[in-house]
Amino acid sequence: MDLPIQEQVVYEHPVALLDVSTHYCPGCTHGVAHRLVAEVIDEMNLQSKTIGVASVGCSGFIYNYFDVDFVVAAHGRAPAMATGIKRCLPDRFVFTYQGDGDLASIGMAEIVHAATRGENISVIFMNNANYGMTGGQMAPTTLPGQKTTSSQTGRDVEQQGFPIRVSEMLAKLDGASYVVRRSLHDPKNIRQAKKAIRIAFETQLRGLGFSMVELLSVCPTNWNLTPVDSMKWLEDHMVPYYPLGDYKVHPAVAEMRI
Numbered sequence: 001m002d003l004p005i006q007e008q009v010v011y012e013h014p015v016a017l018l019d020v021s022t023h024y025c026p027g028c029t030h031g032v033a034h035r036l037v038a039e040v041i042d043e044m045n046l047q048s049k050t051i052g053v054a055s056v057g058c059s060g061f062i063y064n065y066f067d068v069d070f071v072v073a074a075h076g077r078a079p080a081m082a083t084g085i086k087r088c089l090p091d092r093f094v095f096t097y098q099g100d101g102d103l104a105s106i107g108m109a110e111i112v113h114a115a116t117r118g119e120n121i122s123v124i125f126m127n128n129a130n131y132g133m134t135g136g137q138m139a140p141t142t143l144p145g146q147k148t149t150s151s152q153t154g155r156d157v158e159q160q161g162f163p164i165r166v167s168e169m170l171a172k173l174d175g176a177s178y179v180v181r182r183s184l185h186d187p188k189n190i191r192q193a194k195k196a197i198r199i200a201f202e203t204q205l206r207g208l209g210f211s212m213v214e215l216l217s218v219c220p221t222n223w224n225l226t227p228v229d230s231m232k233w234l235e236d237h238m239v240p241y242y243p244l245g246d247y248k249v250h251p252a253v254a255e256m257r258i
Contacts, residue, residue: 014038016047018067027220027227029184030059036194050093051085053078057099058132076107079114082121095122101131104140104164118175118209122200125212128219136222140164143241167214171247178203178211179248185231208250
């Protein structure tokens with residue numbers, strides 16, 4: 001007689017993530033990043049002490065999807081608002097969630113100075129190489145030759161300059177303790193992204209200063225690609241220009257075993 005199959009729960013919906021539909025386009029990896037952040041919040045038992053700072057952009061409604069306290073900053077000013085919150089409430093866990101149009105353009109001064117001051121906050125930086133919310137225009141992170149609604153023949157570096165590699169730039173600042181780049185284009189890299197988020201959050205909890213995880217993300221709608229093809233485009237085009245890796249790891253962070 002065949003024995004009954006023993007079922008085992010292998011995944012549960014994160015408590016810190018509300019069970020609601022999101023406004024993101026099909027194939028967008030914002031949802032993947034949300035899940036990773038929520039899982040880490042659960043695993044570290046941070047839900048009751050977390051304050052998230054939302055940016056302006058596709059992720060502007062992130063507060064509708066998390067069961068944690070959230071505030072909304074003016075465009076690009078999430079690091080400044082997070083700085084004020086963390087200094088007033090140092091016992092809280094504070095993170096920002098920002099896109100490349102928000103962080104690397106209008107918010108560039110904010111992120112640079114938060115990092116150089118060594119503010120004890122954590123930043124999740126979503127890089128999809130365009131202004132996703134406003135119609136797919138060229139962003140500071142748009143690749144050379146990449147076509148957007150405002151660079152229809154491709155980004156011309158002689159006219160519009162080169163893309164900004166934010167992680168490499170911030171890693172050179174003394175106040176930065178943990179700056180890494182990961183990607184969300186396949187399961188292996190998604191697992192590595194989650195580990196990096198965990199280390200970034202641990203960096204803040206141990207009072208080691210500024211931490212940022214840059215996540216290469218897709219934008220199928222504005223890239224005019226299917227979700228599957230957009231993952232391949234990220235791997236073939238974005239990863240070579242934005243190499244994955246650890247760009248700044250504080251010695252105390254390097255000793256963490258997670």
